[in-house]
Amino acid sequence: MINTVIAYDHNDVDLGSYFNSSYLYINDLVGKSNISVTSINGGNCLESNINNAVSPINPNNFVFVGLSHGSDDGLCLIADDNYVSGNNTSIFVNSFFYSTACHIGRELSKQLINDGCKCFIGYTNVSKAPIAGKYVELFIECELHALKNFFLSTKSIQVLFDEMISFTDEKIIELANGTDIVEAMALIANRDYMICVGTDADKALTSNDFN
Amino acid sequence: MTEMINPKIIVVHDDIPDTHPIMVMLKVNHGDDNVLLFKHSQEGLDYVLDNLGTKMIVLLDKNFYGNKEISGVRVFEKIREKTSLVYMILITVSKITELDDEDLKMLINKDLFKFESFTSDYSKILKLVDDALLDLSIRIDSVIEEWIMRHSQEARNRPLIKDKDGKTYSMDQVLESIRQQTEIGVEFERNLLKLAIEIFSRQKLLTND
Numbered sequence: 001m002i003n004t005v006i007a008y009d010h011n012d013v014d015l016g017s018y019f020n021s022s023y024l025y026i027n028d029l030v031g032k033s034n035i036s037v038t039s040i041n042g043g044n045c046l047e048s049n050i051n052n053a054v055s056p057i058n059p060n061n062f063v064f065v066g067l068s069h070g071s072d073d074g075l076c077l078i079a080d081d082n083y084v085s086g087n088n089t090s091i092f093v094n095s096f097f098y099s100t101a102c103h104i105g106r107e108l109s110k111q112l113i114n115d116g117c118k119c120f121i122g123y124t125n126v127s128k129a130p131i132a133g134k135y136v137e138l139f140i141e142c143e144l145h146a147l148k149n150f151f152l153s154t155k156s157i158q159v160l161f162d163e164m165i166s167f168t169d170e171k172i173i174e175l176a177n178g179t180d181i182v183e184a185m186a187l188i189a190n191r192d193y194m195i196c197v198g199t200d201a202d203k204a205l206t207s208n209d210f211n
Numbered sequence: 212m213t214e215m216i217n218p219k220i221i222v223v224h225d226d227i228p229d230t231h232p233i234m235v236m237l238k239v240n241h242g243d244d245n246v247l248l249f250k251h252s253q254e255g256l257d258y259v260l261d262n263l264g265t266k267m268i269v270l271l272d273k274n275f276y277g278n279k280e281i282s283g284v285r286v287f288e289k290i291r292e293k294t295s296l297v298y299m300i301l302i303t304v305s306k307i308t309e310l311d312d313e314d315l316k317m318l319i320n321k322d323l324f325k326f327e328s329f330t331s332d333y334s335k336i337l338k339l340v341d342d343a344l345l346d347l348s349i350r351i352d353s354v355i356e357e358w359i360m361r362h363s364q365e366a367r368n369r370p371l372i373k374d375k376d377g378k379t380y381s382m383d384q385v386l387e388s389i390r391q392q393t394e395i396g397v398e399f400e401r402n403l404l405k406l407a408i409e410i411f412s413r414q415k416l417l418t419n420d
Contacts, residue, residue: 013377069375128372176409185402
Protein backbone atom coordinates (compact mmCIF):
# COMPACT_ATOMS: atom_id res chain seq x y z
CA MET A 1 0.00 0.00 0.00
CA ILE A 2 1.11 3.55 -0.65
CA ASN A 3 0.65 5.49 2.54
CA THR A 4 -0.87 8.84 1.61
CA VAL A 5 -1.69 11.74 3.89
CA ILE A 6 -4.00 14.41 2.44
CA ALA A 7 -4.47 17.75 4.20
CA TYR A 8 -7.25 19.86 2.69
CA ASP A 9 -9.11 22.95 3.81
CA HIS A 10 -12.70 22.29 2.86
CA ASN A 11 -13.85 25.12 5.16
CA ASP A 12 -12.09 27.94 3.34
CA VAL A 13 -14.62 30.66 2.50
CA ASP A 14 -13.44 31.25 -1.05
CA LEU A 15 -11.88 27.99 -2.11
CA GLY A 16 -13.16 25.37 0.33
CA SER A 17 -15.33 23.81 -2.34
CA TYR A 18 -12.41 23.70 -4.78
CA PHE A 19 -10.08 22.13 -2.21
CA ASN A 20 -12.78 19.61 -1.30
CA SER A 21 -13.29 18.67 -4.95
CA SER A 22 -9.52 18.24 -5.28
CA TYR A 23 -9.52 15.94 -2.28
CA LEU A 24 -12.39 13.86 -3.67
CA TYR A 25 -10.57 13.57 -6.99
CA ILE A 26 -7.68 11.82 -5.22
CA ASN A 27 -9.74 9.95 -2.67
CA ASP A 28 -11.76 8.49 -5.52
CA LEU A 29 -8.68 6.42 -6.36
CA VAL A 30 -9.02 4.39 -3.17
CA GLY A 31 -10.06 0.96 -4.37
CA LYS A 32 -8.82 1.67 -7.89
CA SER A 33 -5.18 1.82 -6.86
CA ASN A 34 -2.99 0.58 -4.09
CA ILE A 35 -3.28 3.58 -1.78
CA SER A 36 -4.17 4.00 1.85
CA VAL A 37 -5.42 7.52 2.61
CA THR A 38 -5.30 9.39 5.90
CA SER A 39 -7.17 12.67 5.54
CA ILE A 40 -6.97 15.76 7.70
CA ASN A 41 -9.43 18.51 6.88
CA GLY A 42 -10.44 22.07 7.72
CA GLY A 43 -9.60 23.23 11.20
CA ASN A 44 -7.81 19.97 11.88
CA CYS A 45 -4.99 21.08 9.62
CA LEU A 46 -2.71 21.90 12.52
CA GLU A 47 1.01 21.30 12.77
CA SER A 48 0.51 18.86 15.65
CA ASN A 49 -2.06 16.80 13.76
CA ILE A 50 0.11 16.69 10.67
CA ASN A 51 3.09 15.61 12.72
CA ASN A 52 1.06 12.89 14.42
CA ALA A 53 -0.17 11.54 11.09
CA VAL A 54 3.16 11.65 9.29
CA SER A 55 5.71 10.63 11.92
CA PRO A 56 4.62 6.99 12.22
CA ILE A 57 4.86 6.41 8.46
CA ASN A 58 7.95 8.40 7.51
CA PRO A 59 10.52 5.64 8.10
CA ASN A 60 9.23 4.37 4.73
CA ASN A 61 8.42 6.24 1.54
CA PHE A 62 5.00 7.91 1.57
CA VAL A 63 2.97 10.57 -0.23
CA PHE A 64 1.84 13.86 1.29
CA VAL A 65 -0.75 16.03 -0.48
CA GLY A 66 -1.49 19.63 0.59
CA LEU A 67 -4.67 21.24 -0.75
CA SER A 68 -4.99 24.65 0.89
CA HIS A 69 -3.55 28.12 0.84
CA GLY A 70 0.18 28.55 0.87
CA SER A 71 2.92 31.13 1.12
CA ASP A 72 6.69 31.24 0.91
CA ASP A 73 6.72 30.04 4.51
CA GLY A 74 4.46 27.05 4.16
CA LEU A 75 0.99 25.59 3.94
CA CYS A 76 -1.70 27.31 5.96
CA LEU A 77 -5.33 27.99 6.60
CA ILE A 78 -6.37 31.60 5.95
CA ALA A 79 -5.48 33.81 8.92
CA ASP A 80 -4.07 30.86 10.81
CA ASP A 81 -0.71 29.31 11.60
CA ASN A 82 1.15 27.22 9.07
CA TYR A 83 0.58 23.51 9.39
CA VAL A 84 3.62 22.77 7.26
CA SER A 85 6.58 25.12 7.57
CA GLY A 86 10.27 25.15 8.44
CA ASN A 87 9.19 23.94 11.88
CA ASN A 88 8.27 20.50 10.63
CA THR A 89 9.85 19.99 7.21
CA SER A 90 12.05 17.28 8.73
CA ILE A 91 9.07 14.95 9.25
CA PHE A 92 8.61 14.84 5.48
CA VAL A 93 11.72 12.75 5.05
CA ASN A 94 11.01 9.98 2.50
CA SER A 95 7.96 11.80 1.15
CA PHE A 96 6.71 12.57 -2.32
CA PHE A 97 5.32 15.99 -1.42
CA TYR A 98 2.59 17.23 -3.76
CA SER A 99 0.70 20.48 -3.28
CA THR A 100 -1.46 22.82 -5.32
CA ALA A 101 -1.04 25.71 -2.87
CA CYS A 102 0.37 29.05 -3.97
CA HIS A 103 4.06 29.91 -3.57
CA ILE A 104 5.40 26.92 -1.68
CA GLY A 105 7.59 25.79 -4.57
CA ARG A 106 9.74 28.85 -4.07
CA GLU A 107 11.20 28.40 -0.58
CA LEU A 108 9.50 25.54 1.24
CA SER A 109 10.39 23.06 -1.51
CA LYS A 110 14.09 23.70 -0.93
CA GLN A 111 13.76 23.13 2.79
CA LEU A 112 11.78 19.95 2.24
CA ILE A 113 14.36 18.53 -0.14
CA ASN A 114 17.23 19.53 2.16
CA ASP A 115 15.47 17.69 4.98
CA GLY A 116 15.14 14.44 3.08
CA CYS A 117 11.92 14.79 1.09
CA LYS A 118 12.36 12.62 -2.02
CA CYS A 119 10.50 14.75 -4.51
CA PHE A 120 8.36 17.87 -4.56
CA ILE A 121 5.73 19.03 -7.04
CA GLY A 122 4.03 22.39 -6.52
CA TYR A 123 3.65 26.01 -7.56
CA THR A 124 6.27 28.74 -7.29
CA ASN A 125 3.81 31.61 -7.45
CA VAL A 126 0.12 32.44 -7.06
CA SER A 127 -1.78 29.70 -8.83
CA LYS A 128 -5.13 30.28 -10.46
CA ALA A 129 -8.57 28.76 -9.93
CA PRO A 130 -11.42 29.14 -12.40
CA ILE A 131 -14.24 31.61 -11.84
CA ALA A 132 -16.92 29.42 -13.41
CA GLY A 133 -17.80 26.10 -11.80
CA LYS A 134 -17.80 24.29 -15.12
CA TYR A 135 -14.00 24.59 -15.31
CA VAL A 136 -13.26 23.31 -11.78
CA GLU A 137 -12.89 19.69 -12.83
CA LEU A 138 -10.55 20.64 -15.66
CA PHE A 139 -8.27 22.75 -13.48
CA ILE A 140 -8.10 19.99 -10.86
CA GLU A 141 -7.45 17.38 -13.53
CA CYS A 142 -4.55 19.42 -14.85
CA GLU A 143 -2.83 20.17 -11.56
CA LEU A 144 -3.33 16.71 -10.04
CA HIS A 145 -2.64 14.80 -13.26
CA ALA A 146 0.82 13.63 -12.20
CA LEU A 147 -0.34 12.55 -8.74
CA LYS A 148 -3.33 10.62 -10.04
CA ASN A 149 -1.20 8.75 -12.56
CA PHE A 150 1.50 8.15 -9.99
CA PHE A 151 -1.05 6.04 -8.14
CA LEU A 152 -2.42 4.42 -11.30
CA SER A 153 0.82 3.57 -13.11
CA THR A 154 4.45 2.69 -12.55
CA LYS A 155 5.82 5.66 -14.49
CA SER A 156 8.54 7.75 -12.88
CA ILE A 157 7.76 11.07 -11.19
CA GLN A 158 9.71 12.94 -13.86
CA VAL A 159 7.81 11.24 -16.69
CA LEU A 160 4.52 11.93 -14.93
CA PHE A 161 5.44 15.58 -14.42
CA ASP A 162 6.32 15.95 -18.11
CA GLU A 163 3.07 14.26 -19.08
CA MET A 164 1.14 16.63 -16.81
CA ILE A 165 2.67 19.61 -18.58
CA SER A 166 1.80 18.11 -21.98
CA PHE A 167 -1.72 17.32 -20.80
CA THR A 168 -2.14 20.91 -19.64
CA ASP A 169 -0.76 22.14 -22.98
CA GLU A 170 -3.49 20.22 -24.78
CA LYS A 171 -6.19 21.62 -22.52
CA ILE A 172 -4.91 25.17 -23.00
CA ILE A 173 -5.24 24.81 -26.75
CA GLU A 174 -8.67 23.22 -26.45
CA LEU A 175 -9.84 26.15 -24.34
CA ALA A 176 -8.26 28.68 -26.67
CA ASN A 177 -9.91 27.06 -29.68
CA GLY A 178 -13.23 27.87 -28.11
CA THR A 179 -14.06 31.10 -26.40
CA ASP A 180 -12.41 30.31 -23.09
CA ILE A 181 -9.37 32.54 -23.49
CA VAL A 182 -9.18 33.77 -19.90
CA GLU A 183 -9.31 30.21 -18.56
CA ALA A 184 -6.62 29.20 -21.06
CA MET A 185 -4.47 32.05 -19.76
CA ALA A 186 -5.02 30.91 -16.17
CA LEU A 187 -3.93 27.39 -17.07
CA ILE A 188 -0.84 28.80 -18.76
CA ALA A 189 0.09 30.55 -15.52
CA ASN A 190 -0.47 27.36 -13.53
CA ARG A 191 1.58 25.30 -15.97
CA ASP A 192 4.47 27.72 -15.90
CA TYR A 193 4.54 28.01 -12.10
CA MET A 194 4.48 24.24 -11.54
CA ILE A 195 7.85 22.70 -10.70
CA CYS A 196 9.25 19.29 -9.89
CA VAL A 197 12.17 19.29 -7.46
CA GLY A 198 14.44 16.42 -6.47
CA THR A 199 17.58 14.63 -7.55
CA ASP A 200 17.50 12.82 -10.88
CA ALA A 201 17.56 9.55 -8.97
CA ASP A 202 14.57 10.53 -6.87
CA LYS A 203 12.65 11.88 -9.85
CA ALA A 204 13.07 8.40 -11.33
CA LEU A 205 11.12 6.86 -8.43
CA THR A 206 7.81 5.19 -9.21
CA SER A 207 4.83 4.03 -7.20
CA ASN A 208 6.61 0.69 -6.81
CA ASP A 209 9.19 2.46 -4.62
CA PHE A 210 6.41 3.68 -2.33
CA ASN A 211 4.55 0.41 -1.88
CA MET B 212 -20.71 45.71 -25.97
CA THR B 213 -20.28 49.43 -26.55
CA GLU B 214 -18.99 51.00 -29.74
CA MET B 215 -15.27 51.24 -30.34
CA ILE B 216 -13.99 54.72 -29.62
CA ASN B 217 -11.60 56.40 -32.04
CA PRO B 218 -8.28 57.59 -30.64
CA LYS B 219 -8.30 61.23 -29.61
CA ILE B 220 -5.52 63.72 -30.12
CA ILE B 221 -5.45 65.99 -27.10
CA VAL B 222 -3.51 69.21 -27.58
CA VAL B 223 -2.73 71.02 -24.35
CA HIS B 224 -1.19 74.33 -25.33
CA ASP B 225 -1.90 77.89 -24.19
CA ASP B 226 -0.43 79.69 -27.17
CA ILE B 227 -2.13 78.32 -30.26
CA PRO B 228 -5.65 78.99 -31.55
CA ASP B 229 -8.00 76.41 -32.95
CA THR B 230 -7.18 77.81 -36.41
CA HIS B 231 -3.44 77.24 -36.02
CA PRO B 232 -2.00 75.23 -38.95
CA ILE B 233 -1.09 72.30 -36.73
CA MET B 234 -4.63 72.09 -35.38
CA VAL B 235 -6.02 72.28 -38.91
CA MET B 236 -3.68 69.53 -40.13
CA LEU B 237 -4.45 67.28 -37.16
CA LYS B 238 -8.18 67.66 -37.81
CA VAL B 239 -7.71 66.94 -41.51
CA ASN B 240 -5.72 63.81 -40.69
CA HIS B 241 -7.73 62.49 -37.75
CA GLY B 242 -11.18 64.10 -37.97
CA ASP B 243 -12.60 67.20 -36.34
CA ASP B 244 -14.22 65.30 -33.49
CA ASN B 245 -11.03 63.51 -32.58
CA VAL B 246 -8.81 66.51 -32.03
CA LEU B 247 -9.36 68.58 -28.90
CA LEU B 248 -7.53 71.70 -27.81
CA PHE B 249 -7.19 72.75 -24.18
CA LYS B 250 -5.64 76.13 -23.49
CA HIS B 251 -5.43 75.60 -19.74
CA SER B 252 -3.20 72.78 -18.52
CA GLN B 253 -5.49 71.83 -15.63
CA GLU B 254 -8.44 71.46 -18.00
CA GLY B 255 -6.36 69.27 -20.31
CA LEU B 256 -5.22 67.15 -17.39
CA ASP B 257 -8.78 66.78 -16.08
CA TYR B 258 -10.04 65.70 -19.49
CA VAL B 259 -7.36 63.04 -19.84
CA LEU B 260 -7.92 61.66 -16.35
CA ASP B 261 -11.69 61.63 -16.84
CA ASN B 262 -11.40 59.70 -20.10
CA LEU B 263 -8.77 57.05 -19.41
CA GLY B 264 -10.83 54.49 -21.29
CA THR B 265 -10.34 56.43 -24.52
CA LYS B 266 -7.20 55.90 -26.52
CA MET B 267 -5.36 59.20 -26.46
CA ILE B 268 -2.26 60.85 -27.74
CA VAL B 269 -1.45 63.97 -25.76
CA LEU B 270 0.48 66.75 -27.42
CA LEU B 271 1.66 68.71 -24.45
CA ASP B 272 3.25 72.13 -24.28
CA LYS B 273 6.05 72.31 -21.76
CA ASN B 274 5.58 75.92 -20.74
CA PHE B 275 2.38 77.55 -19.56
CA TYR B 276 2.12 81.17 -18.54
CA GLY B 277 0.04 82.35 -15.62
CA ASN B 278 -0.01 81.59 -11.92
CA LYS B 279 -2.89 79.15 -12.12
CA GLU B 280 -1.32 76.97 -14.80
CA ILE B 281 0.64 73.84 -14.04
CA SER B 282 3.61 73.06 -16.24
CA GLY B 283 3.54 70.47 -19.02
CA VAL B 284 6.07 68.37 -17.12
CA ARG B 285 3.78 68.23 -14.07
CA VAL B 286 0.78 67.38 -16.28
CA PHE B 287 2.84 64.51 -17.70
CA GLU B 288 3.74 63.33 -14.21
CA LYS B 289 0.13 63.43 -13.00
CA ILE B 290 -1.12 61.47 -16.02
CA ARG B 291 1.61 58.87 -15.47
CA GLU B 292 0.48 58.45 -11.89
CA LYS B 293 -2.78 57.08 -13.29
CA THR B 294 -1.85 55.29 -16.48
CA SER B 295 0.98 54.10 -18.65
CA LEU B 296 -1.34 53.75 -21.64
CA VAL B 297 -1.53 57.37 -22.78
CA TYR B 298 1.20 58.41 -25.14
CA MET B 299 2.51 61.90 -24.59
CA ILE B 300 4.60 64.09 -26.83
CA LEU B 301 6.17 67.11 -25.17
CA ILE B 302 6.55 70.10 -27.46
CA THR B 303 8.45 73.22 -26.56
CA VAL B 304 10.18 76.23 -27.96
CA SER B 305 12.85 75.73 -25.27
CA LYS B 306 16.05 73.77 -25.74
CA ILE B 307 16.28 70.34 -24.14
CA THR B 308 19.27 71.61 -22.15
CA GLU B 309 16.93 74.02 -20.40
CA LEU B 310 15.07 71.14 -18.79
CA ASP B 311 15.77 70.50 -15.15
CA ASP B 312 17.87 67.32 -14.66
CA GLU B 313 15.31 65.68 -12.39
CA ASP B 314 12.48 66.48 -14.80
CA LEU B 315 14.46 65.04 -17.69
CA LYS B 316 15.14 61.81 -15.78
CA MET B 317 11.48 61.55 -14.83
CA LEU B 318 10.32 62.08 -18.42
CA ILE B 319 12.64 59.37 -19.72
CA ASN B 320 12.02 56.91 -16.90
CA LYS B 321 8.26 57.28 -17.15
CA ASP B 322 8.19 56.80 -20.89
CA LEU B 323 7.65 60.13 -22.53
CA PHE B 324 6.96 59.03 -26.09
CA LYS B 325 8.76 61.88 -27.85
CA PHE B 326 10.20 65.31 -27.24
CA GLU B 327 10.06 67.77 -30.12
CA SER B 328 10.79 71.41 -30.74
CA PHE B 329 7.79 73.53 -31.63
CA THR B 330 8.96 75.21 -34.79
CA SER B 331 7.28 76.19 -38.02
CA ASP B 332 7.99 72.72 -39.43
CA TYR B 333 4.85 71.01 -38.17
CA SER B 334 5.39 67.91 -40.29
CA LYS B 335 7.70 66.48 -37.63
CA ILE B 336 5.03 66.76 -34.97
CA LEU B 337 2.36 65.35 -37.25
CA LYS B 338 4.63 62.39 -38.00
CA LEU B 339 5.18 61.82 -34.27
CA VAL B 340 1.43 61.74 -33.70
CA ASP B 341 1.07 59.13 -36.45
CA ASP B 342 3.93 57.10 -34.96
CA ALA B 343 2.34 57.26 -31.54
CA LEU B 344 -1.02 56.09 -32.90
CA LEU B 345 0.61 53.18 -34.68
CA ASP B 346 2.62 52.25 -31.61
CA LEU B 347 -0.44 52.44 -29.39
CA SER B 348 -2.42 50.20 -31.71
CA ILE B 349 0.07 47.33 -31.43
CA ARG B 350 0.83 47.49 -27.72
CA ILE B 351 -0.67 44.49 -25.98
CA ASP B 352 -1.64 46.48 -22.90
CA SER B 353 -3.40 48.98 -25.08
CA VAL B 354 -5.18 46.22 -26.98
CA ILE B 355 -6.35 44.66 -23.70
CA GLU B 356 -7.56 48.06 -22.52
CA GLU B 357 -9.55 48.47 -25.72
CA TRP B 358 -11.04 44.98 -25.31
CA ILE B 359 -12.08 45.65 -21.72
CA MET B 360 -13.55 49.04 -22.52
CA ARG B 361 -15.76 47.47 -25.18
CA HIS B 362 -17.68 45.64 -22.44
CA SER B 363 -20.58 47.06 -20.47
CA GLN B 364 -19.90 48.41 -16.99
CA GLU B 365 -21.81 45.46 -15.55
CA ALA B 366 -19.55 42.98 -17.35
CA ARG B 367 -16.47 44.93 -16.29
CA ASN B 368 -17.50 44.62 -12.65
CA ARG B 369 -17.85 40.83 -12.78
CA PRO B 370 -14.92 38.66 -11.60
CA LEU B 371 -12.55 37.83 -14.43
CA ILE B 372 -9.73 35.95 -12.75
CA LYS B 373 -9.37 34.16 -9.45
CA ASP B 374 -6.19 33.45 -7.55
CA LYS B 375 -5.82 30.50 -5.27
CA ASP B 376 -4.99 32.84 -2.44
CA GLY B 377 -8.70 33.68 -2.54
CA LYS B 378 -8.56 37.00 -4.40
CA THR B 379 -10.69 37.72 -7.45
CA TYR B 380 -10.20 40.52 -9.95
CA SER B 381 -12.78 42.11 -12.23
CA MET B 382 -12.02 43.42 -15.71
CA ASP B 383 -11.88 46.94 -14.31
CA GLN B 384 -9.40 45.87 -11.63
CA VAL B 385 -7.24 44.14 -14.22
CA LEU B 386 -7.40 47.26 -16.38
CA GLU B 387 -6.43 49.46 -13.44
CA SER B 388 -3.50 47.16 -12.77
CA ILE B 389 -2.46 47.27 -16.42
CA ARG B 390 -2.54 51.06 -16.39
CA GLN B 391 -0.47 51.11 -13.22
CA GLN B 392 1.75 48.28 -14.47
CA THR B 393 1.34 46.32 -11.23
CA GLU B 394 1.64 42.55 -10.89
CA ILE B 395 -1.85 41.34 -11.79
CA GLY B 396 -1.99 43.45 -14.94
CA VAL B 397 1.51 42.58 -16.04
CA GLU B 398 0.83 38.88 -15.48
CA PHE B 399 -2.39 39.16 -17.50
CA GLU B 400 -0.45 40.70 -20.39
CA ARG B 401 2.27 38.05 -20.09
CA ASN B 402 -0.20 35.16 -20.10
CA LEU B 403 -2.07 36.55 -23.11
CA LEU B 404 1.20 36.83 -25.02
CA LYS B 405 2.15 33.30 -24.01
CA LEU B 406 -1.22 32.02 -25.18
CA ALA B 407 -0.83 33.80 -28.50
CA ILE B 408 2.57 32.19 -28.92
CA GLU B 409 1.19 28.76 -27.92
CA ILE B 410 -1.44 29.05 -30.63
CA PHE B 411 0.97 30.52 -33.16
CA SER B 412 3.56 27.80 -32.54
CA ARG B 413 0.99 25.20 -33.54
CA GLN B 414 0.39 26.91 -36.87
CA LYS B 415 1.70 24.76 -39.70
CA LEU B 416 4.40 26.49 -41.70
CA LEU B 417 3.39 27.29 -45.26
CA THR B 418 5.75 25.86 -47.80
CA ASN B 419 5.98 26.14 -51.55
CA ASP B 420 6.02 22.42 -52.22
